Amino acid sequence: MKHSTTPQTRRGRGPARRIGRSLALVLPVVLVLSGTLAVTRVNWSGASSNSVLTASDTAVTGTVTGVSPRTRARAPQDVLRDRLMTELQEKDPGVVLTHLQEAVNGRPSLARHCSSIARALGRAAVRIYGPTQAQSYARPVCDTSFASGVLNAARD
Numbered sequence: 107m108k109h110s111t112t113p114q115t116r117r118g119r120g121p122a123r124r125i126g127r128s129l130a131l132v133l134p135v136v137l138v139l140s141g142t143l144a145v146t147r148v149n150w151s152g153a154s155s156n157s158v159l160t161a162s163d164t165a166v167t168g169t170v171t172g173v174s175p176r177t178r179a180r181a182p183q184d185v186l187r188d189r190l191m192t193e194l195q196e197k198d199p200g201v202v203l204t205h206l207q208e209a210v211n212g213r214p215s216l217a218r219h220c221s222s223i224a225r226a227l228g229r230a231a232v233r234i235y236g237p238t239q240a241q242s243y244a245r246p247v248c249d250t251s252f253a254s255g256v257l258n259a260a261r262d
Contacts, residue, residue: 183219190223191230199231199243199252207247220248228255 186209194202206227210220224247231240231252237260244253 182213183216183223186216186219187223187226190227194227194230194234199227199235199240200245202227203243203245203247203252210248221251224248224251225255225258228252228257229259232256232259 186206190202190206193205203224206220206223210216228240228244228251231243232255234240235243237256240256241253241260244250244256
């Protein structure tokens, strides 16, 4: 019985190899076609009269569900910050911080903006309540950023 020192390979056999070859031929064609179709759907003329809504269209005429076009074009964190600042005029900072935490829990994409919103609320609370009373509302929402905003505003 003769044993060879080189391992035997199974070249060109098996279903995995056939599937791999098929994908290697088909996948680039699919990617090129889908990219071409995506580019043809973009409104390159700049005229918004086309019925296709492109990604660059931020100002849409008319209102949808009572939201003005100006509000629709703003980032969600800016809308949240403005809403909480308005609420701070009417309610105490504890309630506003609770609403901030609920908003971040409900929409996790806002978490990276939580600290800046909480600091802004802290600075605004100092203007409304003074540093001592504003500090009494501080709690660990967004890594104690509210307290940081109170401290920075109190120093100014």
